[in-house]
Amino acid sequence: MTFLMLPCPHGSLIRLISELVLYVTRQLKKAELDGTSLLVGIDNQVCEMMRRLEVDCRNGQAVEIRGNEVRMVGIHGARGIGKTTLAKFVYNQLYPLFEGCSYLGNIQEISQTEPLQHLQSQLVSELLKQEPRSLGSLEEGNHYIKHRFRNMRVLIVLDDVNERHHLEAFAGKLSWFGSRSRIIVTTRNADLLNIPEVVATYEVEPMELDQSLRLFCRHAFGGTSPHEGYDYLSRRIVFTTEGLPLAIEVVGSFLYRKNKEIWNETLHQLKKEPVDSVQQVLTASYEALDQGTKDIYLDIACFFIGKDKRIPFYMWEDCGFYPCSGIERLLLTSLVKIGENNELSMYDLLRDLGREIVYKEDPAKPGRRSRLWNHGEALSTLRRKEVKGTRRVQALCLKFDNGLPYCFTCEEFRSLSKLRFLKLDNANIGGDFTNLLSNLRWLDWRGCPVTYEAMNLHLKKLVILDLSWSKVTQNWGGWSQIKMPRLKVLNLTGCNEMLVTPNFSGYPLLEMLILERCFQLVKIDPSICRLRLLVSLNLKSCSNLCELPQEMGYMEALQELLIDGTSIQEIPKSIAHMEKLETLSASNCYSLTSLPNSICSIEALSLLLLDNVKIPELPNSIGSLVKLKRLSLRGCQRIQKLPESIGKLGSSLVELDISGTLISELPNSTRNLQLLRVLKMERCHVRKFPSAIGRLRKLEEIHASHCKSLGGSIPSTIHNLQFLKILILGYSCVSSLPPSIQSLSHLQTLDLLPCDNLETLPMLPSSLTCLRICSKKMSTIPDIQNLVELEDLSFGNENPKELIIPHSAFDPASTLTNPRTLWPIRFPKLKSLELSHSQILNLGFEYGSACVPQLKKVILTGTNLQGVSGLPSSLSVLSIQACLSLKRLPTVQNLINLSELELLNSAVEEIKGLGELKRLEILVMSYCRIERLDGLSKLRSLKRLSLKNCNSLDRLPNISDLTMLKVLEIHQCSRICNIEGLEVLTSLEELHVSECEAEWSSRVRHAQKSIRKRLRTSS
Known part of the structure; x- marks a missing residue:
């Protein structure tokens, strides 16, 4: 990996930043995805979360929500352990099952700079799939959420919640949401989850050693394994990081291109005190930076987490910090990250390190520090009569609540001669500011009042003005009285009193203009067309804006035009004169019915996004x-x-x-599309695969699921797609794959679930890590034993939804007795298996002595399956569904890691070794022939027991020792008349007993009354 030193001349930064991000993305994206998300055992963690959320998965996909209740589940763990990664992964798995979904990330940090009602507005917007609405106060937001979504099935992720009132602002009560809704909360504060609304929690554990090593190698060597001569050192260093992704990333980045002497010194430090040594490595990484990059790092840590990365660039460039090379260095050393929405971010530990560095500048006197991010310290510093020491302050944050604004006088800013960043949320300023704030580059004045009271406010060096969420209008006094001749960024997001934009003639150097979510805006002042240096214009979600100025073509420097979610009916023909326009995003412009032909003369255009437009x-x-x-x-x-x-x-x-x-x-x-890498044609009407598909030699992904008209054979020329990684054809009528598919040496995912016209499969490439196939016409079991890299296998010719068989259908005479050859499972890397094939009668798990099984999840469905042997001890989930010929399970006592066991529509009569499942948390049985549950009373870790329609079960063992049990369900088990030990289970939160004799017993009634009492007391 080499450093790319990008030039940073004065002027427009958009292109330079884009080049920087593109470069860093190329270098680090694979490390981020392969090295973090996949390596933290995300698949196993997802399984655990799905159980707590009561969501059924099949074929690697979430398919059904169990029960009707609303469930809130918490994820907690140490800083940098991967809570957010897990929450995002689960969210992406679940969202298709819900009517509305919202992911609110980084709530703790954003709440420091944004009023909570703005996040509430985002929540409402995402759940309703509409443009954001204005919420005047937190109470208004609570009222709206409470009444609007009570009948809607929603999925909400609240990421990084560390204060109780933050949780109450978005999901105060479960009754706010419709049945089967799910809320996921991530937090470092496990005590926050100790409330009645949270029914289950999950603690994220450290990474395993082999996973940690691969992540470390990504950052230390830029590959998946250590360089020659570094294997021992790498393993020892990884061992001392104790599986913490943050420590692994930072230590690996620190050691990148260092000599062995520094490696040995680092190992020696880590072996002494791993936690303190990681802190030392972080500090050493910081100290190795040049002064400008240090300033950038401290600015981000104190103020700019969650900010659009482009905006602070203007300040840093104007201050001579060289932000292009500085940010590149911070990214490559893992001290800073760029998020999915191009926002700046960093681990909490790195944020705290930066703030600690600033704090140590003068622990006793905040006014002598370079940055004051704490409102209380900043306010007390300004109020002091002796303020000479404040000449060191470069950046200061003051944040007041909505209401009557606090008013500062010019005297309080008199000694802040070095101030370059000032945040004044919901405050006012008054007095004569002659010769004050002369070095200010960024004024963040969110919620500024309608009345303007300052005099002689001449901000000659100001490059950024942020008036977001203010009540300013085109007639606001500040437009004419504040002198800002060098202004480059003007942010008016959420200024909902503004019907017409101000006159922009006074800001000839403006490069970024943000008018996003100005819901009442109906007109843009024509002076905008004279902004010859404007690079980015953001009008997203200005839902009442119907037209753009016809003279927009004069904005010759414009590179980015965002009009998503507006009511714009046409794009002016003059757009052809925007020769530098690179991005035109007009998604969800439902009134836009045509594009001008002139748009095709913009040779610089690289992104054209027209989703859901009615052209x-x-x-x-x-x-x-x-x-x-x-x-x-x-x-x-x-x-x-x-x-x-x-x-x-x-x-x-x-x-x-x-x-x-x-x-x-x-x-x-x-x-002729020789550079095409991604082709998406899901849910469209394409009838056949393009005959010339083999000409597209750079293709990496083909997404063609739910193309019900797509049929016939895949062309044999597909063998030319040597870079193809993903081929998704599920829910199509494709009838065959060519033998040449075996030559696709980079293919990792092949999804044919279901493709009911497929009769056979050719030999598949051994590179596959995920194979999903189901076809009712496939009578021959394909040979896939060569797939040694396989991690996820879903294979069948039956539709599980058609295998839900009522209890009356059990008939011993209907089972098949002709044994077939054992179908072996010996894939060394397999983690998930879902099998529903009628031709497989006997299934055997065969792992050699040298192989350590990775298998965590097994779901078996099929009326003809008669025997299963060799289940590996690595299993955490075992589900047997509609297996009417499977009367006997293998002894399960060796499944020491099993946490969930399901028997649904099963002929199994007994579970041998049940009492040895010391880690079992969930036991679910429905429509089963089970006669007894010997060993149930030994399951001390059991949290949920569900028995439905098990009429052969005549009694339960005493359950008084199940001290972790939270949910007990017994439905239509007609022979169960008593539940011994129920009265001592103080852990129970839910007890549902119906249509069995025990329903009316005194034990059950007393237990239900005790549960209600406990819940009332805790709330």
């Missing part, structure tokens, strides 16, 4: 956009075909998304 077609000259990299027409339901000229984008187009359109055939010219 009937693209301009025929779309091929003139010779630099277009990404074209998204997702959900454009009126588009029936692509222009033939699209083939002229062969030297630029990287991603094409036509999902949800009426397109039935790709034009012949698509064969």
Whole structure:
């Protein structure tokens, strides 16, 4: 890995920042995905979370929500352990099951700079899939959430919640949401989860040693394994980091390109005191930075976590900090990260390190520190009569609640001569500011009052003005009285009193103008067209804005135009004059019914995003956009075909998304798209695979699921796609795969679930890590034993939904007795197996003595399965569903890691070794022939026991020792008349007994009354 030193001349930074991010993404994205998300055992953690959330999974996908109750589940653990990674992964698995979904990330940090009602507005917007609405106060937000979503099934993730009132602002009561809703909360404060609403928690554990080593190697060597001569040192260092991803990343980055002497010194330090030594490594990484990069790091730690990375660049550049090379250095040393939405972020421990460095500048006197991020310390510093020491203060944050604004006088700022960043939330300033704040580069004045009271406020060096969420209008006094000749960024997000924008003539150097979520805005002042240096214009979610100025073409420097979610009806023809425009995003512009042909003359355009727009077609000259990299027409339901000229984008187009359109055939010219890497055509009407698919040699992903018209054979020329990694054809009518598919040496995911016209499978490439296939016509079991890299296998010819068989259907005479050859499972890396194939009668898990099984999850479905042997001790989930020929399970006493056991519609009569499952937390049985549950009373870790329609079960063992049991369900088990030991289970939170004799027993009634009493007391 080499350092790319990007030049940073004065002027526009958008292109430079884009190049920087693109470079760092290329270098680090694989390390982030392969080295963090996949290596923390995310699949096992997801299984644990799904159980707590009561969500059924099949074939690697979440398919059904159990029960009708609303459930809130907490994720807790140490800083940097991977709580957010797990929450994001679970969210992405679950969201298709819900009517509305919202992920609120980094709540603790954002709440320091944003009023909570703005986050409430984001929650409402995402749940309703609408543009954000204005919420005037926290109480208004609570009232709206409480009444709007009570009948809606929602999924909400509240990430990094560390204060009780933050949790109450978004999900104060479970009754706010409809049945089967799920809320996930991540926090470092486990005590926060000790409330009645949280029904289950999950603690994220440290990474395993082999996973830690791979992550370490990503950062220390840029690969997956140690370099020659460094194997021992790498393993010893990784061992001392105790599986903490943050420590692994930072130590690995610190040692990158260091000599062995420093490696040995680092190991020696870590062996002494691992936690303190990691802190020393962090400090050493900081000390190795140049002064400008140190300033950037401290600014981010104190103020800019969650900020759009582009905005502080303007201040840093103006201060001579060289932000391009500085941010690059911070990224490559893992001290700073760039999030999914291009926001700056860092681990909490790194944030705290930065703030500790500032604190130590003068622990006793805050006014003598360079940065004051704490409102109380900043306010007391300004109020002091003796303020000479404040000449060191460079950045200061004051944040007041909504209401009558606090008013500062000019005297309180008189000695702040070095101040370059000032945050004044919901405050006012008054007096004569002549010669004051002369070095201020960034004024963050959110919630500034309608009345402007300051005089002679001449901010000659100001480059950023943020008036977000203010009541300013076009007539606000500050527009004419504040002198800002060098202003480059103006942020007016959420200024909902503004009907017309101000006159921009006084800001000739403006480069970024943000008007996002100005819901009442109906007109843009024509002076905007004279902003010849404007690079970015953001009008997203200005829902009442119907038109753009016709003279927009004069904005010749514009590179980014965002009009998503507006009511704009047409794009001016003059857009053709924007020769530098790179991004045009108009998704969810439901009033936009056509594109001007002139758009095709913008040769710089690289991103054209038109999701859900009601245009009937693209301009025929779309091929003139010779630099277009990404074209998204997702959900454009009126588009029936692509222009033939699209083939002229062969030297630029990287991603094409036509999902949800009426397109039935790709034009012949698509064969010329030589750089295309991602082709998405889900839920569209394409009838056959393009015959020239083999010409697209750079393709890495093909997404064609739910294309019900897509049939026939996959062309044999697919063997030319040597870079193909993902091929998804589920829910299509594809009838065969060519034998040449075996040559795709990079293919990792093949999803054919279900493809009911498939009869056979050819030999598949050994590189596959995920294979999902189900076809009712597939009578021959394919040979897949060569798939030694396989981690996820879902294989069947039956539809599990059709195998829900009532109890009356059990018939011993119906079971098949002809034994077939044992089908072996010996994939060394397999982690998840879901099997539902009628031709497999006997299943054996065969792992050699040299192989350590990785298998965690097994789901078996099939009426003909008769025997299972060799279940590995690594299993944590075992589910037997509709196996009417399987009367006997193998002894399960060796399954020492099993935490969930399900028997659904099963003929199994006895579970031998049940009492040895010391880690079992969930036991679910439904429509089973089970006659006794010997050993149940020994399951001290059991948290949920569910028995439904088990009429052969005549009694339960005494359950008084199940001290961890939280949920007990017994339904239609007609022979159970008594539940011994129930009265001593103080851990019970839910008890449901119905349609059995025990329902009316005094034990059950007394226990239900005790539960209600405990819940009332705790609330």
